[in-house]
Amino acid sequence: MSEESLLHARAVTARRERRxxxxxxxxxxxxxxxxxxxxxxxxxxxxxxxxxxxGGVTWEFSxxxxxxxxxxxxxxxxxxxxxxxxxxxxxxxxGLALGATLGALLLGFPTAYFIATKPxxxxxxxLFVITLPFWTNLLIRxxxxxxxxxxxxxxxxxxxxxxxxxxxxxxxxxxTAVFIGLIYTYLPxxxxxxxxxxxxxxxxxxxxxxDLYGNRWQVLRNVIVPLAKPGIVAGCILVFxxxxxxxxxxxxxxxxxxxxxxxxxxxxxxxxxxWPFGSAAALILMALVVIALLIYARAAGREARAHG
Amino acid sequence: xxxxxxxDIDIRENEFFTLLGPSGCGKTTLLRIIxxxxxxxxxxxxxxxxxxxxxxxxxxxxxxxxxxxxxxPHMTVAQNIGxxxxxxxxxxxxxxxxxxxxxxxxxxxxxxxxRTDQLSGGQQQRVALARAxxxxxxxxxxxxxxxxxxxxxRKNMQIELKSLQAETGITFIFVTHDQEEALxxxxxxxxMRSGQILQVGSPREIYDAPTHxxxxxxxxxxxxxxxxxxxxxxxxxxxxxxxxxxxxxxxPEGWTGSGEVAVAVRPEAxxxxxxxxAATIEGTLENLVYFGAASHLHLRxxxxxxxxxxxxxxxxxxxxxxxxxIGAVIPPDQARVLE
Numbered sequence: 001m002s003e004e005s006l007l008h009a010r011a012v013t014a015r016r017e018r019r020x021x022x023x024x025x026x027x028x029x030x031x032x033x034x035x036x037x038x039x040x041x042x043x044x045x046x047x048x049x050x051x052x053x054x055g056g057v058t059w060e061f062s063x064x065x066x067x068x069x070x071x072x073x074x075x076x077x078x079x080x081x082x083x084x085x086x087x088x089x090x091x092x093x094x095g096l097a098l099g100a101t102l103g104a105l106l107l108g109f110p111t112a113y114f115i116a117t118k119p120x121x122x123x124x125x126x127l128f129v130i131t132l133p134f135w136t137n138l139l140i141r142x143x144x145x146x147x148x149x150x151x152x153x154x155x156x157x158x159x160x161x162x163x164x165x166x167x168x169x170x171x172x173x174x175x176t177a178v179f180i181g182l183i184y185t186y187l188p189x190x191x192x193x194x195x196x197x198x199x200x201x202x203x204x205x206x207x208x209x210x211d212l213y214g215n216r217w218q219v220l221r222n223v224i225v226p227l228a229k230p231g232i233v234a235g236c237i238l239v240f241x242x243x244x245x246x247x248x249x250x251x252x253x254x255x256x257x258x259x260x261x262x263x264x265x266x267x268x269x270x271x272x273x274x275w276p277f278g279s280a281a282a283l284i285l286m287a288l289v290v291i292a293l294l295i296y297a298r299a300a301g302r303e304a305r306a307h308g
Numbered sequence: 309x310x311x312x313x314x315x316d317i318d319i320r321e322n323e324f325f326t327l328l329g330p331s332g333c334g335k336t337t338l339l340r341i342i343x344x345x346x347x348x349x350x351x352x353x354x355x356x357x358x359x360x361x362x363x364x365x366x367x368x369x370x371x372x373x374x375x376x377x378x379x380x381p382h383m384t385v386a387q388n389i390g391x392x393x394x395x396x397x398x399x400x401x402x403x404x405x406x407x408x409x410x411x412x413x414x415x416x417x418x419x420x421x422x423r424t425d426q427l428s429g430g431q432q433q434r435v436a437l438a439r440a441x442x443x444x445x446x447x448x449x450x451x452x453x454x455x456x457x458x459x460x461x462r463k464n465m466q467i468e469l470k471s472l473q474a475e476t477g478i479t480f481i482f483v484t485h486d487q488e489e490a491l492x493x494x495x496x497x498x499x500m501r502s503g504q505i506l507q508v509g510s511p512r513e514i515y516d517a518p519t520h521x522x523x524x525x526x527x528x529x530x531x532x533x534x535x536x537x538x539x540x541x542x543x544x545x546x547x548x549x550x551x552x553x554x555x556x557x558x559x560p561e562g563w564t565g566s567g568e569v570a571v572a573v574r575p576e577a578x579x580x581x582x583x584x585x586a587a588t589i590e591g592t593l594e595n596l597v598y599f600g601a602a603s604h605l606h607l608r609x610x611x612x613x614x615x616x617x618x619x620x621x622x623x624x625x626x627x628x629x630x631x632x633x634i635g636a637v638i639p640p641d642q643a644r645v646l647e
Contacts, residue, residue, distance in 0.1 A: 207345060208378035210365040212392035213443065222391075226382045 047279035055273045065280035086264070086281070090288075093260040096175065096250075097243035100182035101190075104239045105232065107183065108190035112231070113224075115191075116198035123199075130191050138185065142252045145181055146172065149253075173255030181249040189238040197231025198224075233296070241289055261285050311337040312348070313503040319447075319481060320496075324473050326482045328490040329500035330526070335483045338500075339449050342481065343372050355446060366395070371440035372449040375456070377432045379424040385435050386411070386420040392443035410438040413472070430461045437469075441476060448473075450482045454489065466493050487527045491515060499523045515574075519560050521646045524572040531573045531615045537566055537645070545645060547571050551610035555588050557643035570646045575604060575618035577642035580634065582626065587635025591615055596628055607634055 047065050049057040067073075072083035115126040133141055148154045149171045156168040171177050201224065209219040225232070247262035254260070259267075261281065268278030312334045319325045327335040340346040342353060344365035352361045360368050371392065379388050389410050393403045411417045414434035424432060433453060440448055450469075454462045470493050473480045484490055490497050491511040498508045499522070506520045518524035521532060538546035540559060547569060548554050557571050581587035591607030594614075602620040605628065609615050617636055626634070 202376075202378070204374060204376055204378040205380060207365070208372070208374060208380070209391070209395075210345075211343060211370075211372045212439065213366045213395040214391075215366055215395075218395050222395075223380060 043279045043282055047276050047283055049276050051274045051276050053273070055269070055275065057275050062276065065274075065276040066284075068277055069280060069284060089259050089264050090261060090285075092258070093244055093262075094288075096178055096182065096260060097240050097246075099179055100186065100243045101236050101240045103179065103183040104187050104190040105236060108187055108194055108235060109228075109232075111187075112191050112194035112198050115195050116201065117203075127192075127195065130188050133188065138248055139252075141185070142181060142248050145184055146252055149177055149180065172253065173257060175254070175258060177253040178250045178258060178260070181253040182243050182246055185246070185249055186239040186243055189242070190235040193234035193238060194228065194231040197228040197234075201227050233300075237293070244289065245285060310503050312341070315351075315503070315505055317498055317505060317508060319479060321479055322477050324470065324480045324482065324493060324495045326484060326490040326494040326497045327500055328484055328487060328497050328526075330485055332502075333500040334503040335485075335500050336451060337503075339372075339451055339481065339483050342447070343370055343449055344368050369443075369446040370449060371443060371445040371447075372451065373436050373440045373453045375451045375453065377436040377453075379432055379435055379439070381424055384421050384423060385416060385427070388424060388435055389438045389442050391439060396443060406442055410442045413441070413475075414438045429456055429458075430465070433457065433465060437472070441472075441478070444476075445478060447479045447481060450480060452483055452485070454484075454486075462489075469493060491527070499526065501526075517558075517560075517644060518572060519647050521570050521572070524644075524646055529575050529616065531575065531578075531613075532646075533571045533573070533609075533611070533613055533615070535569060535571055537569045544640065547643075547645065549589070549609075549611050550613075553589055553610065555638060555643060556640035557645050558641050559645045560647055563645065563647070565645075565647070571643050572646055573615075573638055573643050575616045576602075578615075578617045578636045578638045580605075580617065580619060580626065581637050585635070585637060588638040589615065590633060590635045593628060593630055593632045593634050595630065603628075605634065607636065 046057055048061055048063060050060040050062045050064070052058050067080070069086050070082065071080040072085075073080055111130070115123055115130075118126060146153075150156075151168040151170060151172065153172075155171070156165075159165050160168065171180070205223055205227070206219060209223040214222060244260075245262045246260055247266060250258060250260040250263055251266075254263075265278045265281050265285075268274045268281065272278075315334075315338060327338060329335050337346065341348050344360070344363060344367075348361065352359050354360070355368070355370070360370075380391065383391070386407050390403045390407045393406055398406075407420075408417070411420055414437055416431065416434050416438065419427065419431060419435075424435060427435065433456075436453065454465050454469075457465060466489060469480070469482075482490075482493065491514075494511055496508060496510055497514050499506045499514060499520075501522050507514060507518065507523045509517075514523065515527055518527065518530075524530045524532065533549055535547040535549040535555075538548055538554070540546070543558050543561065543563075544556055545559050546554055547557050555571070559565075578588075589607075589609060591609040593605055594608050595606040597604040597606070602618050605617045605619055607615045607617065615636070626632075628634075
């Protein structure tokens with residue numbers, strides 16, 4: 001075969017391979033476009049439009065949604081004054097989500113450790129117990145939690161029955177209720193990655209640490225926690241992010257009085273009929289999460305380099 | 309099922325003491341009891357006269373070199389070595405000084421800031437050793453620490469360990485299933501089988517004067533002949549083998565057995581009968597295995613038992629071809645009656 005025809009054959013093969021590759025990648029690309037890029041694109045576009053009178057949007061550019069997030073327009077003279085209402089909802093949400101993450105970590109770590117140190121054949125049973133709540137709808141579970149913590153609920157009946165308190169504790173429709181609900185809802189997301197990390201932990205290292213004069217607390221802090229760090233980070237991310245945007249829990253257990261970001265956004269698409277502002281708030285939330293993750297990734301990368 | 313049964317040993321200060329036995333004999337369990345990882349169902353562990361049986365591992369002045377090394381993967385070599393001292397709350401200055409001394413001791417100074425997964429097996433071994441020695445324990449436990457190393461490295465480490473023990477003056481309790489390792493390194497050896505200690509003694513005692521058939525068999529090569537015990541006087545007794553051959557053998561101290569006994573003879577303790585010498589036993593040469601420095605002659609005795617002679621040098625007037633009739637001389641104090 002001549003050199004020229006060889007080159008030609010190669011080019012044909014390469015083109016055919018490229019086409020096959022594109023064809024095989026198509027389902028993945030379509031999926032990503034459909035479930036990620038497209039909705040996000042719509043949200044971005046909507047956030048820069050003008051709200052319609054009966055919901056929806058009118059196709060008229062406006063950055064009002066982002067201005068509204070920080071400033072309030074005086075209805076008489078149209079001047080802008082700083083408004084911290086939305087900021088404070090964001091801060092409250094971040095605080096609640098952080099608290100719930102910490103709570104889930106404190107509850108989840110001993111739980112995961114307990115499961116990871118069980119004999120191998122018993123671990124699946126305990127993991128099953130942990131994931132059991134997922135078999136029921138979140139709404140129903142949240143109502144169940146509502147029944148447990150309300151004034152005439154299980155917790156108060158028991159505490160009063162034992163004589164610890166003589167008036168029911170008002171937990172429902174407070175931040176505490178939302179906090180408890182968030183921990184309850186997202187605890188499995190903490191336990192599972194923690195378990196995955198602890199299960200891989202070489203317990204001979206724990207023995208070595210005891211042998212080298214570490215007491216329980218020192219061994220936990222210096223050996224177990226550092227080695228379980230990937231699981232701790234994954235668990236915290238998996239609890240914090242959905243916790244930040246939680247909707248059902250604050251709606252039901254917080255009584256809708258104490259707003260979290262999720263509820264505020266929902267209101268914009270419902271009674272407030274301000275879709276652009278709802279879109280803008282959703283994007284600001286997302287931006288915050290992405291920034292937080294980037295900061296973490298950078299810190300983790302720096303640490304890995306320092307070790308390497 | 310007991311992992312350990314009626315184990316009673318005294319280990320002396322500054323001693324290199326080895327627990328030797330096949331896997332599953334309980335030597336590692338014994339080590340874990342001394343370290344504090346396991347509680348004995350009954351019995352006590354005394355350290356310098358003090359009962360430490362119930363103390364947790366972190367309160368015993370005993371450190372372990374683990375078979376798997378168990379180095380902390382999230383710490384550098386220096387951090388690993390300093391771990392014990394950090395846990396004890398020693399001041400930073402003292403830790404640094406001690407760590408650099410340990411690094412020097414195991415010749416790992418250039419590796420101080422490496423992570424442990426960047427080290428070779430031999431280097432990890434040294435770090436594990438330095439880490440266990442850094443807090444200056446009263447006793448150092450070593451759980452088959454050389455098992456994962458290749459032969460040449462293992463030989464080097466054997467010598468290094470021995471000199472390290474002499475240098476630090478710390479009591480070493482070493483666990484191994486490798487009899488050669490035990491013989492080269494130890495001051496004393498305890499041979500274990502199924503949870504029991506069969507014999508405790510210096511390597512020479514264990515090798516030259518095994519008291520149990522198992523000990524004799526486990527350590528080095530040995531010929532074991534069965535026979536009937538006859539007249540005894542002092543520590544000597546006459547043993548008649550199954551084919552009627554009689555030989556003289558040493559009996560264990562204070563021994564009063566009778567009837568059927570086993571007699572052990574090391575291959576190098578027997579020699580060929582030459583020039584019309586009176587042979588103690590006779591057999592047919594079945595096989596000759598040449599090693600270079602010596603040969604092993606495999607004889608088939610009249611009793612049907614096999615007998616191996618280690619032989620070196622010339623053999624005037626003897627033809628060492630398979631089928632030849634060969635006589636062997638066994639000096640009386642080289643044959644031993646086993647318990």
